[in-house]
Amino acid sequence: SSEVTQDPAVSVVLGQTVRITCHGDSLRGNYASWYQQKPGQAPILVIYGDNNRPSGIPDRFSGSTSGTTASLTITGAQAEDEADYYCSSRDSSYNQLVFGGGTNLTVL
Amino acid sequence: QVQLVESGGGVVQPGRSLTLSCAASGFNFISYGLHWVRQAPGKGLEWVAVIWYDGSNKFYADSVKGRFTISRDNSKNMLFLQMNSLRAEDTAMYYCARDPCYAGNCYTPDYWGQGTRVTVSS
Numbered sequence: 001s002s003e004v005t006q007d008p009a010v011s012v013v014l015g016q017t018v019r020i021t022c023h024g025d026s027l028r029g030n031y032a033s034w035y036q037q038k039p040g041q042a043p044i045l046v047i048y049g050d051n052n053r054p055s056g057i058p059d060r061f062s063g064s065t066s067g068t069t070a071s072l073t074i075t076g077a078q079a080e081d082e083a084d085y086y087c088s089s090r091d092s093s094y095n096q097l098v099f100g101g102g103t104n105l106t107v108l
Numbered sequence: 109q110v111q112l113v114e115s116g117g118g119v120v121q122p123g124r125s126l127t128l129s130c131a132a133s134g135f136n137f138i139s140y141g142l143h144w145v146r147q148a149p150g151k152g153l154e155w156v157a158v159i160w161y162d163g164s165n166k167f168y169a170d171s172v173k174g175r176f177t178i179s180r181d182n183s184k185n186m187l188f189l190q191m192n193s194l195r196a197e198d199t200a201m202y203y204c205a206r207d208p209c210y211a212g213n214c215y216t217p218d219y220w221g222q223g224t225r226v227t228v229s230s
Contacts, residue, residue: 042222045217094167097158
């Protein structure tokens with residue numbers, strides 16, 4: 001199966017903009033999704049289809065994909081955005097779903 | 109509201125079997141694919157298996173292929189994961205998640221349950 005990689009940790013100053021990225025061959029030609037997970041909680045979908053927000057997700061969350069890189073951008077990060085973020089995409093070669101290793105976001 | 113409630117986790121010896129269940133409510137069950145995703149303690153998310161809304165397709169991660177079986181009962185709004193030949197590395201929180209199956213493909217879990225914990229240990 002394919003691998004999707006993410007930076008293990010990223011930090012952002014409160015109110016500033018942060019970009020979290022993931023890289024992998026599976027992202028070429030497949031939509032990326034992004035999940036937010038806080039300690040002790042189940043993941044929550046924040047972006048799907050590269051740049052669509054489920055209802056209830058603040059519009060400060062946005063996504064984009066170019067080639068083999070997907071990005072999640074938080075514009076004006078809030079304290080409650082501190083969490084782990086995971087990207088995922090279909091691995092067409094193997095009919096599997098693949099997750100990135102996750103990025104721990106700290107809001108300073 | 110949408111609810112996915114996992115059950116069946118526990119402590120099991122290596123080599124033994126365990127079946128997880130996920131009870132769904134609050135949405136049109138037969139219109140959604142369903143996934144099992146696990147998370148080992150302190151680790152990231154690992155996809156385990158998916159079953160299409162009509163049960164026509166089932167796909168598995170390489171790490172569980174041949175040992176785990178995903179199934180669903182659309183008459184009871186239930187999802188199952190039969191886990192055989194369990195190993196220490198199967199120790200994890202197991203989440204079920206529904207999938208709207210955009211464009212007929214089920215690769216976007218959109219709502220997750222709270223999980224059930226499985227510990228494989230002698």
